[in-house]
Each structure stands twice: as C-alpha cells, then as structure tokens.
Amino acid sequence: MKISIIGTGYVGLVTGACLAECGHDVTCVDVDPGKVEMINSARSPIHEKGLSELMERHVGRRLRASTDLAAAVAATDVTFIAVGTPAADGKIDLSYVEAAASEIGGALRRKAGYSTVIVKSTVIPGTTVGVVRAALERASGKIAGQGFGLGMNPEFLTEGTAVSDFSYPDRLVLGGIDARTHDVLRELYSGFDKAVPRIVTSPTTAEMIKYASNAVLATMISFSNEIARLCRAVGNVDAADVMRGVHQAGYFTTRIGGERVTAPIVSFLEPGCGFGGSCLPKDVTALIGQGREMGLTLNLLQSVLDVNKGQIDEIMRLIRRHFASLQDVTVTILGIAFKPDTDDVRESPAFPIIRKLKMEGARVTAYDPIARPNGHEDLTDVDLAESLREAVANAQVVILVTRWKEFSQLAGLLKELGRRPLVVDGRRVLDPEAFAHYEGIGR
Ligand code: UDX
Numbered sequence: 001m002k003i004s005i006i007g008t009g010y011v012g013l014v015t016g017a018c019l020a021e022c023g024h025d026v027t028c029v030d031v032d033p034g035k036v037e038m039i040n041s042a043r044s045p046i047h048e049k050g051l052s053e054l055m056e057r058h059v060g061r062r063l064r065a066s067t068d069l070a071a072a073v074a075a076t077d078v079t080f081i082a083v084g085t086p087a088a089d090g091k092i093d094l095s096y097v098e099a100a101a102s103e104i105g106g107a108l109r110r111k112a113g114y115s116t117v118i119v120k121s122t123v124i125p126g127t128t129v130g131v132v133r134a135a136l137e138r139a140s141g142k143i144a145g146q147g148f149g150l151g152m153n154p155e156f157l158t159e160g161t162a163v164s165d166f167s168y169p170d171r172l173v174l175g176g177i178d179a180r181t182h183d184v185l186r187e188l189y190s191g192f193d194k195a196v197p198r199i200v201t202s203p204t205t206a207e208m209i210k211y212a213s214n215a216v217l218a219t220m221i222s223f224s225n226e227i228a229r230l231c232r233a234v235g236n237v238d239a240a241d242v243m244r245g246v247h248q249a250g251y252f253t254t255r256i257g258g259e260r261v262t263a264p265i266v267s268f269l270e271p272g273c274g275f276g277g278s279c280l281p282k283d284v285t286a287l288i289g290q291g292r293e294m295g296l297t298l299n300l301l302q303s304v305l306d307v308n309k310g311q312i313d314e315i316m317r318l319i320r321r322h323f324a325s326l327q328d329v330t331v332t333i334l335g336i337a338f339k340p341d342t343d344d345v346r347e348s349p350a351f352p353i354i355r356k357l358k359m360e361g362a363r364v365t366a367y368d369p370i371a372r373p374n375g376h377e378d379l380t381d382v383d384l385a386e387s388l389r390e391a392v393a394n395a396q397v398v399i400l401v402t403r404w405k406e407f408s409q410l411a412g413l414l415k416e417l418g419r420r421p422l423v424v425d426g427r428r429v430l431d432p433e434a435f436a437h438y439e440g441i442g443r
Contacts (some may be wrong), residue, residue: 001188003027004072005080008035008065010046010162010278010344011120012082017051018166020058022191025074028065039065047343047370050163053178069100073107073115080153081132082120087282090289094131096123105139108148116149116184119203122283124290127153127383128203129177149181152203154210159277160341173199174207208402214258214283215301220268221275222307228271228442229314239442240428243269254418271442273426274311275399276338276347281305284387290373311441312352315426319397322422327361332421334388334410335402336368343371349426350401351378358382367391371408389413403427411435417435 001024005016008030016028030036035045041216042059045052055063066072073079081104083096097119117136119128128151133144144150152175158167172192175332182200189198199209228239247269275281284301291298323329338348345351350366355378358365367385374384387392388406392398393416398421400407411434414421420436425443432438 001025001078003078003080003188004029004069004075004076005122006069006072006084006104007081007083007096007121008032008039008045008400009084010159012080012269013039014048014051014157014162014166015080015082015120016063017054017058018163019188020063021054021167022093024062024188025076026058027076028063029067029069029072031067033067036065036067043070044104047341048162049160051339054163054205065125069103070107070110071194073104073263074111076115078116078118078122078188079104079139080118080276085123087285090285091104092122092124092282092286094123094127096130096356097123098129098135100435101135102139105136108136108140108142114148114180116151116181118151118153118185120153120155122214122279123152123207124286125204125207125211127207128175133177145180149178149184150203151175151176151181151185153185154205154206156213158208159340159344160339168193169196171197171199173201173209175201175203177203184320192257203424204388211283211287214279215287215304217268218275218280218284218308219300219304220285221270221272221280222304224269224271225274225311225314225442226307229310231442239271243271270428272311272428272439273315273349273353274308276349278344278346281308281347292337294442309352312349312356315424316356317400317424318424318441319399322437323397324359329362329396330394331357331362331364331366331397331399332385332391333357333366333382334368334391334398334400334407335404336373337371337402337404340404343441345371345373345376348401351376352400353401353426354378354382359427365391365395365419368402369404389417393417395419397422399424399426400430401426 003019003024004027006029016026016215020026038045042055044055081100083100085092102307108115119132119287142148172189176182203407231237231239247430284304288298288301297345333350336345336350354364364387365383422437423435428440
C-alpha cells in the first residue's frame with residue numbers, strides 16, 4: 001500500500017520504517033526540514049535499536065521523507081497522523097493533531113478518489129470522531145465514511161525496543177468508523193503473524209484501550225512501589241522477591257516475540273525510583289483531567305501519580321540513613337534517560353532527584369551512556385561526566401537511576417579506583433554484596 005505518515009517523532013518514524021519493512025511504500029512528512037534531510041540520507045534523528053538498519057535498507061527505495069504534506073497525501077492511499085500531543089496544564093494539547101487533520105483535509109479536497117486517514121497519536125477518547133473528523137470534513141468538503149475512511153490505530157511500542165515491539169506486537173487494535181476502514185487496517189497489517197489478536201472496534205474504544213493500557217502499567221508500578229515501602233517497614237522482606245512471586249500468577253503474561261520474553265524484568269512489577277517517559281505520566285494525568293471535566297474523581301489514578309512522586313523521597317530517605325546533611329557531599333547520578341536504550345529524558349526521575357539534591361547543598365555529577373540533554377534547566381550546576389569512571393571517581397554517593405547495562409561494571413570499577421561510596425540502587429540491578437555501603441529500593 002502507499003502510505004504517508006505525518007510526524008516523524010518516535011512513533012511516526014518507527015511506524016514508517018517498520019511499514020516499509022513490511023513491503024509498503026512510505027512517505028514520512030515533517031515540518032522540520034533538518035529532520036527530513038537526515039531521514040533522506042538514512043540517518044536516524046533518534047537513538048532506537050534497529051532503526052538505523054531499517055532506514056539504511058529502505059531509504060531511497062520504499063521509504064522517504066518530505067516537508068510537502070499535500071503532495072504526500074495526494075500520492076498515497078492511507079495517511080497516518082502521528083504528530084505530538086504535548087501535555088499542557090494536565091490536559092493534552094490537540095492543536096497539532098487538529099492542524100494536521102485540517103491540512104490533510106485540504107489535500108483531500110483536491111484529490112480524486114477514496115483515501116483513509118488513521119490517527120496514530122495517543123489522543124483523548126472521542127478525539128478521532130470529534131476534533132479530527134470535524135477538521136477533515138471542514139477542510140475537505142467531504143463526508144467521513146463516504147469521501148474518505150477514518151480510523152484510530154494506537155501504538156504500543158516502548159522506547160528502546162520500539163522496532164521489535166512494532167514487529168512482534170501482542171495485539172493490533174484496529175479502530176474504524178466503518179467496515180471499509182476496518183478492511184484497510186486489516187490489509188495494512190496482513191503481513192503480521194496470524195496468531196496476533198486483531199481487536200476490530202470503534203475509534204473511541206481504540207483510544208480508550210490505549211489509555212487504559214498505559215494506566216494499568218503505571219498502576220502496577222505504583223502498586224509495586226507501595227508494597228515495597230511496606231516491605232521496608234516490616235523488615236527482612238525483599239520487595240523484588242515478593243513481586244517475583246506475584247508475577248508467577250497466570251494473569252501476568254509476557255509479550256509474543258521480541259526480547260521482552262527473556263528480559264530479567266518482572267514486567268511492570270519492578271519497584272524502583274518511579275516511572276517517567278513521554279507516555280505514562282502524561283497519559284495518566286490526561287485521563288484524570290478528562291474524568292474531572294466530566295465530573296468524575298479518579299482516585300485510584302491520582303494515587304498512582306502520588307505514589308510515583310513519593311519514590312523520589314524514598315531515594316532521599318535511603319541517603320539520609322548515611323548522611324545527616326548533604327551540604328557539599330559529592331553525589332553522582334547514573335542515568336539521565338528515563339529508561340535504558342534510549343536518549344529520551346522526558347519526565348526522567350533523574351531530574352526531581354537532582355533538584356532535591358541541589359536544594360540540600362549536594363555537589364551533583366551526572367552520567368548517561370547516550371542521553372546528552374545539554375541546556376536542560378535542571379542540569380545547571382551539574383557536572384556532566386563523559387565516562388562512568390570519571391563520573392564515580394570522586395563520588396561519596398552514587399545513585400543508580402536508569403537500568404543501563406554499562407552500570408553492571410560499577411562494583412569492579414569502584415574496586416579499581418579504591419573508592420567505597422554509598423551506592424543507592426534505584427532500580428535494584430546491583431549485587432548488594434559487591435559494595436561496602438549499599439541501599440536498594442524495597443530491600
Ligand atoms: C510505555 C508503555 O510501556 C507502552 O506500551 C506505551 O506505548 C508507551 O508508554 P515507555 O514509556 O517507552 O512505554 O517505557 P516503559 O518501558 O513502559 O517504562 C516507563 C517507565 O516505567 C520507565 O521510567 C521505567 O523505568 C518505569 N518502570 C517500568 C518501572 O519503574 N518498573 C517497571 O517494572 C517497569
């Protein structure tokens with residue numbers, strides 16, 4: 001099929017490259033000429049495992065980028081909207097989605113024949129058949145379901161393993177306003193394993209499935225973190241052992257394919273310094289906001305956010321067991337990315353931890369193997385180290401915030417350097433026996 005994708009962020013670009021890999025012909029559209037040029041020279045603007053290889057294989061053949069939205073829509077059968085939905089005052093800002101829909105509508109007005117528009121961005125339930133439909137109809141002068149098809153097909157990819165998640169999905173959610181749209185969506189994914197469940201539904205249900213899925217993940221993380229606090233208070237109970245036990249229950253299943261199957265992570269029940277990233281905090285906040293607008297108080301989800309915030313205090317509490325004051329204490333943060341294998345630092349727990357440390361007078365160094373968020377406001381007065389060795393060479397306290405593989409070398413490195421700092425394991429990945437002074441969340 002001939003496909004255009006509006007927006008080349010994580011979701012748009014990964015979707016484009018993976019659909020090209022499936023054999024479709026894909027044009028990615030972005031307003032940023034710099035990004036377009038990078039993509040057209042097969043260089044990926046983001047760090048995502050496997051993406052560069054896909055781009056090398058398909059750019060110049062089945063994959064290209066352009067700033068010309070109208071031409072891309074005119075030349076393709078299906079157009080995905082994959083633009084950003086940033087958070088603003090606890091709500092999501094739909095202006096980019098609406099603007100994209102209007103521009104697509106303008107192109108559809110001049111285009112003969114039938115096209116299908118699919119929303120891929122995570123949008124508040126009701127958006128596709130509301131804001132998006134209205135903008136498309138207004139700008140195109142055509143009626144959804146007659147002049148064009150309209151659908152909502154959420155993405156469940158996680159950063160760091162996005163290409164593998166796209167290629168081996170655990171489900172495909174195909175929301176459409178009519179049978180013709182459902183047929184287009186089915187055909188788009190016809191090359192995927194027949195065993196992957198296809199959930200054929202309405203756009204609004206598809207939107208709600210996406211939000212509810214992220215909310216359940218955030219809830220599981222906060223649940224584990226709360227149980228971990230209780231384990232700590234009870235004493236002699238390790239929260240990670242408890243969650244491993246819980247995880248053996250049949251209702252926790254793993255994804256089909258991809259690396260997740262062998263990953264040592266007890267999926268979403270791993271206590272730690274809290275969830276971050278571009279999705280979970282924003283999506284839970286947006287759901288609470290939508291509830292509020294409709295006169296509902298979503299107490300459980302509010303608590304999920306409160307518990308998540310509280311994990312920063314847990315880290316500080318662990319340090320205070322060893323240091324009465326943090327004035328002039330040298331503290332090193334390991335990991336700025338919100339999770340390993342990505343350079344994305346959005347809503348990373350590293351930032352609130354750094355803010356607290358600075359407030360208490362600590363001298364902060366930070367190190368990340370990939371993320372380079374130069375100019376980030378929380379990093380003023382923070383030394384950014386170029387290597388793990390440099391980062392920990394003078395540290396009195398080392399806090400592991402992100403589960404990067406490289407940090408497994410920490411014990412050996414400290415031995416070599418003859419250093420015995422307090423090590424605070426915010427992700428429970430280090431061996432407590434390997435350090436002179438160790439504290440771990442939930443231990
Ligand atoms: C998430 C969802 O997993 C994905 O399905 C959705 O499409 C987008 O949002 P992502 O934000 O990329 O993906 O990362 P994810 O791996 O889910 O991690 C989110 C945060 O939760 C990270 O900060 C991570 O460190 C934290 N986390 C995750 C935990 O604290 N404990 C866990 O057990 C798992």
